Amino acid sequence: MEYHKKIFRYKVAVGAVNKKLRENIIVSGKPMTQEYLNNDILEKYNIVWNAGREESLPNTTIENIYLICDYFKIEIDFYFQFVKKITDEEINDSIKSKKKLSRLHSLL
Incomplete structure (x- = not known):
């Protein structure tokens, strides 16, 4: 698989991990919403966060x-282990479920 496709798929895996981390937190009996996460990060860290972008196709930084x-009170090495465990099927499902990802993937 060529370099750009591998990077694209890795970014999708990072986005899947970000989404799983968020959805594993229950707020008022439901998985945490992107809006809740955005607002909570703004309140706690004084940083504007866009969970939608970080869950779809992040081009994230080490700071993020x-x-x-x-x-989420996890170690960075655990985060990357979690990314590594995202399956090809999960990546493919994420790509298929989002028009933007499907379009970008088809261009590779």
């Missing part, structure tokens, strides 16, 4: 990874 690990 550190922030999300701190927020």
